[in-house]
Amino acid sequence: MENQGDLRSLLEQKSALYWQDYIPHISIDCVVFGFHDATLKVLLLKVKDQDRWGLPGGYMGKHEDMNQAAARILQERTGAEDIFLQQFSVFSELNRSEDFFQEYPDTLWHKQRFISVGFYALVDYTEVIPVPDELSSACEWKDIENLPALMMDHQKILLEALETLRRQLNYKPIGYNLLPAEFTMPELQKLYEIILGKKLNRGNFYRKMLAYDILDKLEEPRKGGAHKAPNLYKFNMEKYENALRHGFKEGW
Amino acid sequence: MENQGDLRSLLEQKSALYWQDYIPHISIDCVVFGFHDATLKVLLLKVKDQDRWGLPGGYMGKHEDMNQAAARILQERTGAEDIFLQQFSVFSELNRSEDFFQEYPDTLWHKQRFISVGFYALVDYTEVIPVPDELSSACEWKDIENLPALMMDHQKILLEALETLRRQLNYKPIGYNLLPAEFTMPELQKLYEIILGKKLNRGNFYRKMLAYDILDKLEEPRKGGAHKAPNLYKFNMEKYENALRHGFKEGW
Numbered sequence A, B: 001m002e003n004q005g006d007l008r009s010l011l012e013q014k015s016a017l018y019w020q021d022y023i024p025h026i027s028i029d030c031v032v033f034g035f036h037d038a039t040l041k042v043l044l045l046k047v048k049d050q051d052r053w054g055l056p057g058g059y060m061g062k063h064e065d066m067n068q069a070a071a072r073i074l075q076e077r078t079g080a081e082d083i084f085l086q087q088f089s090v091f092s093e094l095n096r097s098e099d100f101f102q103e104y105p106d107t108l109w110h111k112q113r114f115i116s117v118g119f120y121a122l123v124d125y126t127e128v129i130p131v132p133d134e135l136s137s138a139c140e141w142k143d144i145e146n147l148p149a150l151m152m153d154h155q156k157i158l159l160e161a162l163e164t165l166r167r168q169l170n171y172k173p174i175g176y177n178l179l180p181a182e183f184t185m186p187e188l189q190k191l192y193e194i195i196l197g198k199k200l201n202r203g204n205f206y207r208k209m210l211a212y213d214i215l216d217k218l219e220e221p222r223k224g225g226a227h228k229a230p231n232l233y234k235f236n237m238e239k240y241e242n243a244l245r246h247g248f249k250e251g252w
Helices: A004-021 A064-079 A154-168 A186-195 A202-212 A238-245 B005-020 B065-077 B154-168 B183-194 B202-212 B237-246
Strands: A022-036 A039-047 A057-061 A086-091 A115-124 A135-143 A215-216 A233-235 B021-035 B038-045 B057-061 B087-092 B114-126 B136-144 B215-217 B233-234
Touching: A004 A022, A004 A057, A004 A215, A004 B038, A022 A064, A022 A233, A022 B021, A022 B114, A039 A086, A064 A086, A064 A115, A064 A135, A064 B237, A086 A154, A086 B087, A154 A186, A154 B233, A186 A202, A202 A215, A233 A238, A233 B005, A233 B021, B005 B021, B005 B057, B021 B065, B021 B154, B038 B183, B057 B136, B065 B087, B065 B114, B065 B136, B154 B183, B183 B202, B202 B215
Parallel strands: A022 A115, B021 B114
Antiparallel strands: A022 A039, A022 A057, A039 A135, A086 A115, A215 A233, B021 B038, B021 B057, B038 B136, B087 B114, B215 B233
């Protein structure tokens, strides 16, 4: 059975190495949203010896830039590679993390004041193989509607990432890698509804999505089923990539 | 006449104080766009003894959060108060700033590796009284179409801020404090065109702007002038503030 001493000795052991390898005062937290089976999930790690969970996070190496560090952290802590993470905000409140290590000596790496840069990604969760890191006893997908208690300001970071993801739906395409190669309009609408956490009007959704001009309609509707066969669409990857880079045509 | 020695002795003089008061490795750069007389400008400082300009910037005090630091920096370096700055990105490339201080001793505060957090704002430029700081010989508004040579990666930071401002037009209202209280639709369209750096279709602009539902049309058109009197509008501040916080209704 684990006890508080395990985490403590691990932290103290790591501290000197951290001071040597990483840039002080700067940390990174990753909010990785997973979409699967019509639910939105987020990847969390359970802190050893504690009943609290946290976002996958870490520090910036002295020879890395921030994007390299974020990619490495996510790879180290979750086994996930090649996930495109996007910076979204900096979290800098006084005592946002310091109190968490109150009982530890002041020289502990983790006890310094950290300014944390938040990154987020939305991925097909089957691409990720969650692996707990050395300070964690578990790494799991948690349903966004039913989150466990989070440490420090991780709840705030998570909610701000979700808000950013939702806002992103207004100017960037989404769906590639989250839907099958060929999909119906109701399937695409369902994806938007799950991310937004609300129902959308069917007619408006069709009109607006078609105006974005990133879909190709297939000649053959979906086969099978008793009802009228629904039309199938796929993303036009050239237009999709272009919209990813420059935003939708529909913008100003 | 100024010479290189002035800047050098100033920097070396300040260095110890900076180590004492600020959090190492973290800097802040502010991109302040000014709108006036139908042009878009940006606030820049001329580095003492050099023919290069830079963004108003500084460091984060040990007892400040990042927003407080950004507000203080802008106030100290430009005399401008109460400007709402928005964080937009973190700049972390290796050697983004270190090389600039190559000839100085390694212990110089300014020579350490800095990860810089970018903030931007769009203001009526008459609200700002530019004041050069101690490391600068001038503080001036420069036309966005005709920028001088910028130091370090400040050109990149500036362009990324401009891109963010343009994207923001897709989900947030703009114009309050930049236009007179009552304005015509062509005047509002002109503001958008100047920020976007391109012409917009008149009919589309009207349709889209009215759909945002943040304008009240005044009963009386503008008086005077030989032509048909144009309709006047003003922002409905309740709807405007709401859209600022939650994005446009037109979003998903």
